[in-house]
Amino acid sequence: MAFISPAEDYREEKLDFNLLLATNPAATFSLRMSGSAMEGVGIFDGDIVIVDRSLKAINGSIVVVTWQGEFMIRRLRKAGKGYYLAATQRGIEEIEITGEGDMTLFGVVIWSIRDFKRERQV
Amino acid sequence: MIALADCYSFYASCEKVFRPDLKNKPVVVLSNNDGCLVAMSPEAKALGIGRAEPYFKVKKVLDSIGAAVFSSNYPLYQDISERVTSIYRHHFDRVEVYSIDESFIFPVENDSVDSLRRCFLSVRKDALKWTGIPISVGAGRSKTLAKLANRWAKKQIPEGVFVLTEAEEETLLERISVIDIWGIGPAKAQFLLGHGIDSALKLRNCDDWWIKKHLSVVTLYTIWELRGKPCIESELEPPPRKGIISGITFAEPRQKKEELLEAIACHCVTAAAKLRRQNSHCSILSVQINSNRFKKEARFDSHTISFDIPTAYPPDLIRGASLCLDRCFHEKTDYIRTAISIAGIEPAGTFSGDLFTPKSLIREVNAKRGFDKTLKNIEKRFGINAVVPATTGMKKKEQLMKRERLSPGYTTRWSDLPLIS
Numbered sequence: 232m233a234f235i236s237p238a239e240d241y242r243e244e245k246l247d248f249n250l251l252l253a254t255n256p257a258a259t260f261s262l263r264m265s266g267s268a269m270e271g272v273g274i275f276d277g278d279i280v281i282v283d284r285s286l287k288a289i290n291g292s293i294v295v296v297t298w299q300g301e302f303m304i305r306r307l308r309k310a311g312k313g314y315y316l317a318a319t320q321r322g323i324e325e326i327e328i329t330g331e332g333d334m335t336l337f338g339v340v341i342w343s344i345r346d347f348k349r350e351r352q353v
Numbered sequence: 354m355i356a357l358a359d360c361y362s363f364y365a366s367c368e369k370v371f372r373p374d375l376k377n378k379p380v381v382v383l384s385n386n387d388g389c390l391v392a393m394s395p396e397a398k399a400l401g402i403g404r405a406e407p408y409f410k411v412k413k414v415l416d417s418i419g420a421a422v423f424s425s426n427y428p429l430y431q432d433i434s435e436r437v438t439s440i441y442r443h444h445f446d447r448v449e450v451y452s453i454d455e456s457f458i459f460p461v462e463n464d465s466v467d468s469l470r471r472c473f474l475s476v477r478k479d480a481l482k483w484t485g486i487p488i489s490v491g492a493g494r495s496k497t498l499a500k501l502a503n504r505w506a507k508k509q510i511p512e513g514v515f516v517l518t519e520a521e522e523e524t525l526l527e528r529i530s531v532i533d534i535w536g537i538g539p540a541k542a543q544f545l546l547g548h549g550i551d552s553a554l555k556l557r558n559c560d561d562w563w564i565k566k567h568l569s570v571v572t573l574y575t576i577w578e579l580r581g582k583p584c585i586e587s588e589l590e591p592p593p594r595k596g597i598i599s600g601i602t603f604a605e606p607r608q609k610k611e612e613l614l615e616a617i618a619c620h621c622v623t624a625a626a627k628l629r630r631q632n633s634h635c636s637i638l639s640v641q642i643n644s645n646r647f648k649k650e651a652r653f654d655s656h657t658i659s660f661d662i663p664t665a666y667p668p669d670l671i672r673g674a675s676l677c678l679d680r681c682f683h684e685k686t687d688y689i690r691t692a693i694s695i696a697g698i699e700p701a702g703t704f705s706g707d708l709f710t711p712k713s714l715i716r717e718v719n720a721k722r723g724f725d726k727t728l729k730n731i732e733k734r735f736g737i738n739a740v741v742p743a744t745t746g747m748k749k750k751e752q753l754m755k756r757e758r759l760s761p762g763y764t765t766r767w768s769d770l771p772l773i774s
Binding site: 256260261263264265266279280284285295298300301303304 | 436439479482485763764772774
């Protein structure tokens with residue numbers, strides 16, 4: 232007869248990445264980073280960016296907006312009474328959110344994933 | 354109260370979620386094989402493009418107005434549909450999924466009209482913010498009234514939510530044509546119009562006996578529903594399938610038997626997977642093949658066989674289907690569609706045969722049934738169609754279809770994620 236594992240009574244659920252990365256699955260979408268605009272917060276070209284569309288953006292949030300027909304990722308910054316979208320890369324101009332034009336908030340970035348196995352060009 | 358939540362131009366709305374460049378632009382979605390228009394965004398509707406138009410007829414117009422045209426991307430629509438449904442379930446305990454873009458919601462009975470409306474408004478807000486899909490919600494005392502209320506919400510109420518109270522029913526029904534009532538088809542509508550019954554209100558006030566005599570008991574149920582008496586059963590759990598049909602229309606006609614067999618084998622694999630999923634076996638299988646019905650000398654060939662021992666074993670189904678094909682196939686025919694249908698579906702169980710059944714047969718049948726379990730486990734790990742019989746030509750259904758304007762699998766393939774910069 233086999234021995235019953237002494238750990239049997241202490242069993243816990245295995246780590247589930249879905250629970251960690253998508254707290255609200257209905258509102259969670261994955262997108263892929265292209266370019267270097269957000270390297271300052273550690274989001275590199277080719278990384279997977281996970282967005283929760285149910286969250287409210289606050290000062291300092293990394294957000295994805297749609298603007299001029301494209302998806303754009305920036306950090307939301309409050310200064311005085313205005314809100315701005317800033318890249319971490321120098322040379323990319325800050326954009327003031329005026330409420331005019333076609334900008335809409337797509338969602339708030341909650342995680343990013345990088346594949347370190349992937350061959351990177353240096 | 355029963356509510357109906359319905360997504361606006363669902364397929365077109367799904368396509369827009371990941372294409373910010375198409376905001377406020379006309380978008381249309383085509384049916385299988387890029388045949389007809391099945392969904393139009395509001396911008397496309399406003400330009401007078403009608404549903405169910407054959408694509409080749411309106412292609413020029415669509416090009417000239419710069420409409421974006423897509424093939425049906427079912428994996429995307431299914432994913433978004435599940436997200437929207439889960440939002441309904443987040444707000445309400447009882448939700449009945451009616452179609453990919455419509456669900457009935459059964460709110461708690463004693464909620465006031467005001468609190469119901471507030472609740473629906475917040476469902477609508479969440480659906481739009483979380484998934485990007487606009488919805489409308491209509492509620493009434495029956496499903497038929499909910500359907501009418503939804504229509505009203507969509508057309509007349511900017512916030513997209515309308516709760517139809519008993520007191521308002523008469524006023525609304527007076528303004529709705531019999532043509533627009535759920536369950537009244539064109540033929541019935543024509544008959545009713547001929548008898549001067551043109552509004553929903555007039556239909557509601559019809560005499561039960563007269564309706565039963567001239568139309569059907571189903572129409573009578575519709576009328577009772579209009580009177581606020583729910584008659585249409587709710588199916589919170591989908592019933593097990595009584596028959597399964599799997600078919601495809603080819604982009605190009607096919608004359609060779611082997612080519613038809615490939616497609617038919619694909620259908621068998623699909624049908625077998627459906628049987629496995631509901632833990633059942635079938636005993637009747639038929640194959641239908643036909644040529645273009647609009648051309649001269651159209652052929653509609655079919656043959657049916659039955660299995661002595663019910664089965665869901667793909668090679669059994671393929672062998673049976675192949676036999677049917679041999680029987681009904683005609684040389685030099687431009688076949689445009691193949692389909693199989695299976696019936697005689699019963700719950701799976703262990704086969705024990707009877708006194709005269711040879712032991713070897715019993716062993717064989719149960720070995721096949723054991724194979725179901727193995728396949729199920731493989732599918733769980735490696736996905737549907739991980740193992741397919743070689744007869745299918747290793748083709749998937751998608752490869753047999755024409756889908757020239759398919760959008761990426763934004764939410765179903767890692768290789769297809771939308772780009773941000």
